[in-house]
Amino acid sequence: MNLSVKDASSLLAVSEKTIYRWIQQGSIPVYKVHGSYRFNRAELIEWATSRRLGVSADAYTEPVQDAQPLPGLSEAMEAGGIIYRLDGRDRDEVLRSLVDHLRLPEEVDRGYLQEVLIAREELASTAFGGVALPHPRNPGLLNLSQMTLTLAFLEHPVDFDAIDGQPVQVLFVPLAPTLRGHLHLLRQVAFALHDAEVRAVLQQQGSREEIFRVFEKISEALGKNGYGTGADSATDQGGKA
Numbered sequence: 001m002n003l004s005v006k007d008a009s010s011l012l013a014v015s016e017k018t019i020y021r022w023i024q025q026g027s028i029p030v031y032k033v034h035g036s037y038r039f040n041r042a043e044l045i046e047w048a049t050s051r052r053l054g055v056s057a058d059a060y061t062e063p064v065q066d067a068q069p070l071p072g073l074s075e076a077m078e079a080g081g082i083i084y085r086l087d088g089r090d091r092d093e094v095l096r097s098l099v100d101h102l103r104l105p106e107e108v109d110r111g112y113l114q115e116v117l118i119a120r121e122e123l124a125s126t127a128f129g130g131v132a133l134p135h136p137r138n139p140g141l142l143n144l145s146q147m148t149l150t151l152a153f154l155e156h157p158v159d160f161d162a163i164d165g166q167p168v169q170v171l172f173v174p175l176a177p178t179l180r181g182h183l184h185l186l187r188q189v190a191f192a193l194h195d196a197e198v199r200a201v202l203q204q205q206g207s208r209e210e211i212f213r214v215f216e217k218i219s220e221a222l223g224k225n226g227y228g229t230g231a232d233s234a235t236d237q238g239g240k241a
Contacts, residue, residue, distance in 0.1 A: 003039040011041070012048055027163060029124065045183055049190040050126045050133050051163070070181055071147050072219040073188045074212060079103070080148035080173065082208055085155045091168075092118055094158050095134060098171065102150055107143050127162035131170045131202070133189060139175070139182040147176040149185055153205045170202050192218045 008028075009016045022028035029043045071079070083101050088094030099114045116136045120126070126133040136142060150173040157167035174185035192198045192215065201214045 003041055003044065005037050005039075008039045008044060011044055012053065027124075042179055042183065046186055047124070049183070049186040051128050052190050052193055070184045073149065073185075073192060073222060074215045074219040076147050076149035076174075076185060076188075077151060077212070077215055079146060080150035080175070082211060083150065083152040084205065086152045086171070087155050088158060089156060091121060091158055091160050094154060094168075094171075095121070098134070098150075098152055098173065101152070102173065102175075103148065105143070105145060113142060121160065125161045125163065127160035127166070127168045128164055129193070130157075130166045130168060131172065131193060132160050132162070132168045133172050133174065133186065135174050135182065135186075139177065139179055142175070142177075144175055144177045147174075147181045147185060149174050149189070151211065188218075188222055191222060195221075 003011065005016050005019050009019050012019070019028070023030050023037060029040065029047055031038050031040070081103055083098070086094060086097055086101065088097045095117045096114050099110050099117065102110075102113075104110065104113075113136070116138075117134045120137050121132075121134060123137070126135070150171075152171040152173065154169050154171070157169050160168040162168065172189050174182060174189065176182040176185060195214075195218060197214050198218060201210055206214075
């Protein structure tokens, strides 16, 4: 809880009045400490990127201790894969089915992952515009060895209690060993979802070849815009995500 309302408004590039409105609506992650509103920086970045909101240009400029190259969007998706016709009639059924299909190391406890994904959605829905980004709040607890991004198309539209009321038909599942990698994936997915070609191929549930072709183009665009596979500037520090 290291940010004030003023800090949060600067980070999210909105007015303090907007921050207070979101607090009153209960839509933004916030804590009350000694009578003052405080925010966790990592939570705010995650919250903003999952809702495709703008974030200030310096939001990711804090130094990191281990600035190793991070995989690009298409590389992470190659590792995570694409799932078609994921079954489930409600949110929790979908998440349980999802975990059963994820490419995970043997040492990862799938039952625990199901629990943390459901708990994260109960805290605040990650869905917006028919797309949800279910993920653990604390990535480092899963004993993952690499970053992956899984794309899943649902067999049936499902209510994820999205802020815009739209049922979910598509899932992006970012999994990373560190918070730095986690925010890196969320940032790249948020960038991709602004692209008309990406939205079209998702709506059409395109073939693997079509999807990877589009996301390879996005990866190139991300690289040109400074979001590429080089040393990422998002901080890998403690906090809930």
